[in-house]
Amino acid sequence: MFDDVGSFFLVACFSYGLGSIPFGLILTKLAGAGDIRQIGSGNIGATNVLRTGNKKLAIATLICDASKGVGVVWLVGQTTTPALTALASILVVAGHCFPIWLKFNGGKGVATSLAVMAALDLWLGAVFVFVWLLTAFLSRYSSLSALLAMAACVVAGFGLLDSNMIKIAILVLGGIVWTRHHTNIGRLFSGTETKIGAKKS
Template sequence: MSDGILAGGLAALLAGLLGSIPFGLLLTRAAGLGDIRAIGSGNIGATNVLRTGKKWLAAATLLLDFGKGVLAVWLVTTLFGPGHAPMAALAAVLGHCHPPWLGGKGGKGVATALGVFLGLGWGVFVAAAAGWVVGAAASRISSVGALAAMAAAAVTGFLVLRMDAAVAVAVVALYVTIRHEANIQRLRTGTEPRIGAGDSGNGK
């Protein structure tokens, strides 16, 4: 019992530390653009990095934030077994959203959530990616794509994953949705900008 608790704690710590790497901040500083938290929404995610005007930097941030989610689940599964994968998914996303190195103020978690979805099951990732594409294309609003992706993942998880992993996917999806509270409010009032039309505050 104690060994299982220790393994679970180590798995969560490892995944959380991987998730907490603030790639958006590190990359913008390395590129000589200063502190990304002083730009746009103040978020460290790819959407806010895009506001620097450096598309390649935003793409790199997106891929790295996605990759750390995949890596967290894969590494924990390899080291501690598949039973710890759901916890790793949760810890990685929480680490991204609340990195201790930045006072707990991180991104909204979309890219990292997509990464852990792929780590838990490719079917969930495909559903989430399709949800984002359809939602964003239909509305031309990035946050609608993100919300559609989370909804699609949550539903699909219960169809294709075992129960503990499906619950983890649903919790991650719900938490990322909650992180978009301000975006949801702007959607309700019709003030959420469309893609390419200005600052949406939808940092990932």
């Protein structure tokens, strides 16, 4: 499955380490916006950074969180095996969601997962973006958009990709993102979820 133990640990440490960099927290502090964990939902991702009122800061966070997903998967994919690429895909998102530096309480993995999907296959990235935008337009719920986009990518991945290891990785990523949104799912069912553009009370 894996070439050797050394490659396994090198890819694992690189992927998790880069994924665990909390760009949302770093950028908001550098910009003087305070600790993002004390704002809005307390999440370190771009959606919550937007609640600071600084759109440029939110875009910068989105780009940085996406870049680590693309960078890791592209580099590992170009230099190693599909099995190690699958491992990198999972761990870069896991690093973002469960960073050791923040007591394993990080983001929800949406931007990083989108980047990983696009790095694995551009069509998967297109599926994610299309479903996210369509759902967001119709519902105005960022969380619902992310959940449906991930679900669509899991289904599309099994049809588009050849590697079983990569298919399993996408399924695991879907599970991570859905798990990280468990509180959002509860609010969606109760009708209390915050819509895009609305201030969180």
